[in-house]
Amino acid sequence: KGKKGTLVASIKGYIHSAREGVERLGGLLEKYGTYESNGIAFQDVDEIWWLETVGGHHWIARKVPDDVYAVMPNQLGLDRFDLGDALAGRKNYMCSADMKEFIGRNHLNLSLEGGLNPRDAFGSHDDADHVYNTPRAWYMLRYFNPRTKVWDGPNADFTPRSDDLPWCMAPEKKITPEDVKYALSSHYQGTPYDPYEGHGSPATKGIFRPIGVNRNDFMALIQMRPDVPGEFRAVEWIAFASNAFNAMAPFYANVSATPDYLANTTAEVSTGSFYWSSRMIAAMADASYSTSVFHIERYQLAVEAQGHALLNRYDEKLRREADGVKRAALRERANREIADMLKRETADTLGKVLFELSGRMKNAYSRSDA
Incomplete structure (x- = not known):
């Protein structure tokens, strides 16, 4: 609580837009650093930016495109990054000034195709993620885009354990506050993983961490x-x-x-x-x-x-x-x-x-x- 309060106080009195929020926090991170990876969103009436700390004094940020929603469980989520834009024009991406050298020096770009996938470079893909994080992202994407992809069955494009779930997608319809509330209240309704399902199999009921969990405050x-x-x-x-x-x-x-x-x-x-x-x-x-x-x-x-x-x-x-x-x-x-x-x-x-x-x-x- 104290750390979050200090963070807000060190930013909100100095900015007038979401973009300025990213620049302000980015400058503080480059100067003082951080001991953990984390993420934070900045929003104004025109733009939404998502910033991730990727260790020490390094950070990356991406502007959320106007026609999409983004899904963020408790893991680093950005799945593409334009390093050229981030270091030059800063139109849709931003990062710490030495990001290119940091990635190169530590051999962090794992792509075989030349692009940069921050999720591969900085994120986690462990067994705990497949119980705690990726299932939540899967359910939200499935809810907002039920017909865009195949989410269930043996021929599914994505499953609750997929590491390559999209960070953002264009929804199939406009999203309301009630839609967001439903997604954030999910306990996997309509799937075999719902812990409240009366006729479900014990092998699947409750095996994934719900979004609407008992510890929500x-x-x-x-x-x-x-x-x-x-x-x-x-x-x-x-x-x-x-x-x-x-x-x-x-x-x-x-x-x-x-x-x-x-x-x-x-x-x-x-x-x-x-x-x-x-x-x-x-x-x-x-x-x-x-x-x-x-x-x-x-x-x-x-x-x-x-x-x-x-x-x-x-x-x-x-x-x-x-x-x-x-x-x-x-x-x-x-x-x-x-x-x-x-x-x-x-x-x-x-x-x-x-x-x-x-x-x-x-x-x-x-x-x-x-």
Whole structure:
């Protein structure tokens, strides 16, 4: 937490665009270095850049093309890199100044065709990746491009253990926030690997690390809306706890206060906290999956639908308000109203999954006096 906070503070006050973010962080990496490989995205309304640290004082970055989405599990993912552009024009690629010498000196370019595949040069391909990382990338690509490739069966183009899964693809349709939430909540629904599948084989159920896992703590989806004035363009969709069972709600950025329901998380478990309520819902719904899953689906739909409705209403109010101070107050009022809605829906769902799980207690007993 401390390291991430320091990183954000050392960048965000010095940049005005995603590209400047890459340049700022790249300069810091070249000067101070880092002890581990990692990745970070920078986003503005026009561009998204993905930066990977590849050891010590070295880094690479690629602009995400406008017509694609990128998939990143917990491993280095870039699968192509134009070193010439990165060291000269910097139109779509950037890197540390000595990257060419670093690669040559350490014989890192493993390509037989002359290009540079950073995943081969800097990434990992071990057995753990085939359980922990590549299956997640496979499922997301399969979800957004179900007909583009063959993902299943003996003649599949790619499998959950493929090391050459594309880093990015053009989706078969436009992607919504709800699509992203579904992908990040995946437990391999519709495949033999779903741990909740009632009729699946024990040989395949749960063998891969889900995306929506019990240890999820926080999910944030930043939506930069190009058709909305810049002052209230950015919306952050937020969810806590296991993504398979949580609900995400939208909140305006560019505010000075966070609603108490989201901001009051302490070590004390409390239903007055969105975080702890989400944790309780997840634990109970997991233990009563077959009877609770429809409550979760309705909860997610209700929060998303009402979230959109509240955004639409306050967007219109913000467009009509000429005073900047009053617009700031409107954004915070909107966030409080969204938080109030979220609290009502979360409490209602918590009660429902508690009822379902209570019916499964080992001391359950019923007797008819009729």
